[in-house]
Amino acid sequence: MSELTPLVSDVLIGAAGAFAVLAVVVLYRVASGPTMQDRVIAVNIIGSNTVVIIALLAAAFGEPGFLDVALIYALLNFLMSIAISKFTVERGGII
């Protein structure tokens, strides 16, 4: 399906907007979460929401090039979580 109907692309853009709003809502936990790990989990959620937003915009606008951006963003998001959980605890293994 090369051409999306306006309804489908509206639904995709609306879902992207909803995920953006959810990311802003989760920002409250980043600001106030009592421990550092709370903040890392909230930032991880914001990152995965960002990946979903980029993929939805790629689908809605018919720009497959955005998907590469989303892939790299997902990789960096995972690396951030693993690196912080590794370097906050002195331990042998990573996982």
Place this chain on the structure above:
Amino acid sequence: MTPVEIAIVALAAGGVFFGVVAAVGVLRLPDLYTRSHAASKSDTLGAVLTLGAAALTFGADVPTAKTVLLLLFMFLTNPTAAHAITRAAYDQEIEPWTTDEEGDA
């Protein structure tokens, strides 16, 4: 609407629903471990459903394969990241929340 369009709209709606569940869980649950439970499961399911909706829009082509690989990657790494963070927290001896009356909570 064709069946594919119905599937796209249904998957996007389900993904947004589970995203809302994850956000509510992260804001409202009492401690780090329960919050990471909401983050790892609900948020992963929401992201995977929404990426499935995005994959269906591209038809049978290379972008579909990329989106499906992104979906699988998110499906593997999101719970792994939450597990690693939570285990680091447990090694730092952050106490789990409990309703136990006899505990020191």
